[in-house]
Amino acid sequence: MSTQALPASTGPTPPDEAVRATPPKRVEGGVMSKPRGVVVTVIVALLALAWLFPLLWALVNSFREYEYTQANGYLSFGGWTTSNYEEAWSRGNFGLHMKNSLLITVPAVLLTLWLSSMVAFVLARFSFRFNLTMLGVFLAANLLPPQALLIPVFRMFREIPLPLFMSDSGSMLNSFWALILVNTAFQMGFCTFVLSNYMKTLPYEIYESAELDGASVWRQYWQLTMPLVRPALAALATLQVTWIYNEFFWATVLIQQGNKLPVTSALNNLRGQFFTDTNLVAAGSIIVALPVLVVFFALQKQFVSGLTLGSTKG
Amino acid sequence: MSLPRSSAIPRSALTTMAASRRSVLRGLALSGLAVGGASALAACGGDSGGPATGEGATVKFGINEASGSGPAYDRLKAIADAYAEESGTEVALNAVDHNTFQESINTYLQGTPDDVFTWFAGFRMAQFAENGLITDLSDQWPIDGLNDSFKQAATAPDGKQYFVPISYYPWAVFYRKSVFEKNGWAPPETNDDFMALMDDMQGKGVTPFAFGDKDGWPAMGTFDILNMRLNGFDFHMSLMAGEEAWDGDEVKLVFDTWRKLLPYHQADPLGRTWQEAATAMGKGECGMYLLGTFVVDALGENGDDLDFFTFPELDPAIGSDALDAPIDGFCVAAAGQNQDAGKAMAKWLGSAAAADAGNSAADAPFIAANSGASTSTYSDLQKKSAEVVGAAANIAQFMDRDTNADFANTVMIPSIQEFLKNPDDIDGVTASIQEQADSIFG
Numbered sequence: 207m208s209t210q211a212l213p214a215s216t217g218p219t220p221p222d223e224a225v226r227a228t229p230p231k232r233v234e235g236g237v238m239s240k241p242r243g244v245v246v247t248v249i250v251a252l253l254a255l256a257w258l259f260p261l262l263w264a265l266v267n268s269f270r271e272y273e274y275t276q277a278n279g280y281l282s283f284g285g286w287t288t289s290n291y292e293e294a295w296s297r298g299n300f301g302l303h304m305k306n307s308l309l310i311t312v313p314a315v316l317l318t319l320w321l322s323s324m325v326a327f328v329l330a331r332f333s334f335r336f337n338l339t340m341l342g343v344f345l346a347a348n349l350l351p352p353q354a355l356l357i358p359v360f361r362m363f364r365e366i367p368l369p370l371f372m373s374d375s376g377s378m379l380n381s382f383w384a385l386i387l388v389n390t391a392f393q394m395g396f397c398t399f400v401l402s403n404y405m406k407t408l409p410y411e412i413y414e415s416a417e418l419d420g421a422s423v424w425r426q427y428w429q430l431t432m433p434l435v436r437p438a439l440a441a442l443a444t445l446q447v448t449w450i451y452n453e454f455f456w457a458t459v460l461i462q463q464g465n466k467l468p469v470t471s472a473l474n475n476l477r478g479q480f481f482t483d484t485n486l487v488a489a490g491s492i493i494v495a496l497p498v499l500v501v502f503f504a505l506q507k508q509f510v511s512g513l514t515l516g517s518t519k520g
Numbered sequence: 521m522s523l524p525r526s527s528a529i530p531r532s533a534l535t536t537m538a539a540s541r542r543s544v545l546r547g548l549a550l551s552g553l554a555v556g557g558a559s560a561l562a563a564c565g566g567d568s569g570g571p572a573t574g575e576g577a578t579v580k581f582g583i584n585e586a587s588g589s590g591p592a593y594d595r596l597k598a599i600a601d602a603y604a605e606e607s608g609t610e611v612a613l614n615a616v617d618h619n620t621f622q623e624s625i626n627t628y629l630q631g632t633p634d635d636v637f638t639w640f641a642g643f644r645m646a647q648f649a650e651n652g653l654i655t656d657l658s659d660q661w662p663i664d665g666l667n668d669s670f671k672q673a674a675t676a677p678d679g680k681q682y683f684v685p686i687s688y689y690p691w692a693v694f695y696r697k698s699v700f701e702k703n704g705w706a707p708p709e710t711n712d713d714f715m716a717l718m719d720d721m722q723g724k725g726v727t728p729f730a731f732g733d734k735d736g737w738p739a740m741g742t743f744d745i746l747n748m749r750l751n752g753f754d755f756h757m758s759l760m761a762g763e764e765a766w767d768g769d770e771v772k773l774v775f776d777t778w779r780k781l782l783p784y785h786q787a788d789p790l791g792r793t794w795q796e797a798a799t800a801m802g803k804g805e806c807g808m809y810l811l812g813t814f815v816v817d818a819l820g821e822n823g824d825d826l827d828f829f830t831f832p833e834l835d836p837a838i839g840s841d842a843l844d845a846p847i848d849g850f851c852v853a854a855a856g857q858n859q860d861a862g863k864a865m866a867k868w869l870g871s872a873a874a875a876d877a878g879n880s881a882a883d884a885p886f887i888a889a890n891s892g893a894s895t896s897t898y899s900d901l902q903k904k905s906a907e908v909v910g911a912a913a914n915i916a917q918f919m920d921r922d923t924n925a926d927f928a929n930t931v932m933i934p935s936i937q938e939f940l941k942n943p944d945d946i947d948g949v950t951a952s953i954q955e956q957a958d959s960i961f962g
Contacts, residue, residue, distance in 0.1 A: 475586035
């Protein structure tokens with residue numbers, strides 16, 4: 207049954223009938239009656255405000271002096287300054303930690319996309335006995351909470367020696383390699399799932415003609431499939447950059463050297479043993495959040511189209 | 521009983537090393553990583569080949585203050601530099617922020633720890649000693665200038681020292697000198713003075729005690745001091761060690777006294793951080809605040825207008841000669857690669873020279889544990905702190921250092937908060953604590 211699952215699902219379906227059956231007067235997406243539209247707008251605006259409020263609140267207070275807000279309360283107005291940003295940058299040592307984050311995120315995202323696209327290609331393009339099972343395994347691994355694997359991974363990494371030029375601790379602990387590998391492993395399941403679904407939507411005939419023209423499997427992957435799944439790759443790259451950059455848990459467990467922490471964990475540098483300048487932390491959080499926002503807004507178009515592409519086809 | 525030196529390394533670490541050697545060899549056979557393999561082998565074996573201390577040797581020093589985070593970091597950095605200069609040993613500094621360091625201490629010690637690291641005296645140190653994660657330093661003691669009470673604080677239940685203290689700070693009742701002067705108030709000596717003072721404050725529209733427990737730990741200080749005043753230091757310490765009943769009359773008396781004192785505290789403490797409470801005291805809305813000397817940090821001033829007194833006696837039979845004064849210092853990690861260098865450095869860290877090097881390099885000094893250390897940089901508050909702690913007969917380390925960390929964080933924080941929410945259900949709270957204490961202390 208699994209041997210013919212693929213060709214069957216990529217076979218012709220009659221999607222046109224559903225479109226033709228809709229009444230012609232309805233515009234794309236449908237319209238709402240006027241009073242209803244107003245109600246919806248108000249509700250949506252309120253919800254959006256509720257979502258944005260904490261972020262805007264942090265943004266506003268990141269520009270205020272701690273002494274002023276402490277003396278007058280946060281509901282006051284005044285005490286404006288930009289010194290929080292300067293201090294957060296220098297005290298948090300963000301230059302170094304941003305670099306660390308870059309050194310972890312970029313290889314991890316590239317490795318994840320590369321490996322999972324290869325897996326997805328094989329799973330989507332070829333039919334073999336354990337095809338669906340394999341996909342299921344990748345998906346199941348994605349559902350495993352990372353916390354459950356904390357101790358095994360920690361112990362495993364402690365036992366794996368690395369030459370000193372790769373890790374000055376002599377083991378996987380305290381090295382970027384550990385974080386790159388862990389992030390890749392945990393993100394591969396999701397990427398494989400999305401990419402294989404996307405690849406299944408590519409018409410089978412392309413591969414037949416490629417085969418006829420004598421393209422090897424590698425060439426079918428690299429020169430045929432990869433260019434075609436670029437939107438999905440872009441969407442996944444956006445997501446993966448965000449997720450891996452924001453990753454906090456593994457970094458605090460596997461890295462114990464202060465100068466190797468990624469920027470998310472380094473945000474803690476702004477907290478004192480007892481005393482925490484909340485306005486300073488707000489400024490630091492904004493700085494840390496900026497790269498993600500930039501990536502997200504720059505690649506937003508791909509992100510949205512990539513997520514929906516392929517969703518109408520299983 | 522004297523054990524061979526190698527037994528200081530925990531068994532788990534020994535098997536790790538053995539396994540590492542095997543897997544390195546396997547790795548060599550498989551991938552031919554001949555060049556790097558040899559050095560990894562050396563690194564895993566815990567033998568750097570060079571001298572342990574002095575020229576050409578390196579000691580790794582893990583500190584719980586992030587680079588550039590303020591005076592606390594400046595002090596530790598200066599101490600590390602001074603040691604490097606004096607001994608010729610290179611000191612590799614690993615600076616991690618305080619909270620991250622503390623939260624990941626277990627993985628740190630079982631992973632690839634530094635040779636010497638900053639830590640706390642008390643139960644938390646003793647736990648690591650029992651688990652073989654830190655090295656016996658009894659051959660480095662006694663250290664000149666560190667008296668018996670510090671030696672006691674550095675000693676684990678097995679009778680050996682595993683810790684070298686450097687500084688401490690007391691918990692006491694802080695107040696604004698100007699506010700007390702203006703109202704003609706004076707630090708209370710007896711329980712009657714104390715009650716009269718609080719009533720007078722309330723009469724003048726001032727809340728006697730600032731109070732905030734949003735973070736969970738500040739109220740532990742109140743519990744500690746009430747327990748020490750009502751049941752005595754010895755009972756407090758055995759209670760913390762899990763050897764006394766939490767649902768007994770003694771603990772109920774503590775909570776009951778606390779319940780009666782609560783009307784003198786700021787209301788709704790669970791919605792207030794200690795920083796906000798400190799601000800209320802600073803502004804004169806509250807008369808006093810029971811906290812550590814770090815209360816100054818939240819006021820954004822140098823503390824010239826601050827003074828403090830130790831919590832007055834509640835039971836004349838017990839007196840008021842015990843207080844919380846957490847001690848900070850250093851331990852040597854058993855899994856550290858250079859044990860000899862670690863021990864040598866730890867001993868030096870207890871010296872007056874180490875404390876002076878730290879204090880002369882930072883804006884704000886700490887109160888040195890070593891009696892030979894210079895006090896010339898101390899503020900008035902610190903001079904008084906040193907006096908008060910020196911005069912105290914018994915010193916506790918604060919609840920979250922005196923007892924099992926799991927018990928303090930997962931049982932006591934929510935229990936005390938539950939009590940503050942609903943002060944009348946003392947039987948329920950104490951019964952629940954006892955039930956959880958049974959499962960943690962076994």
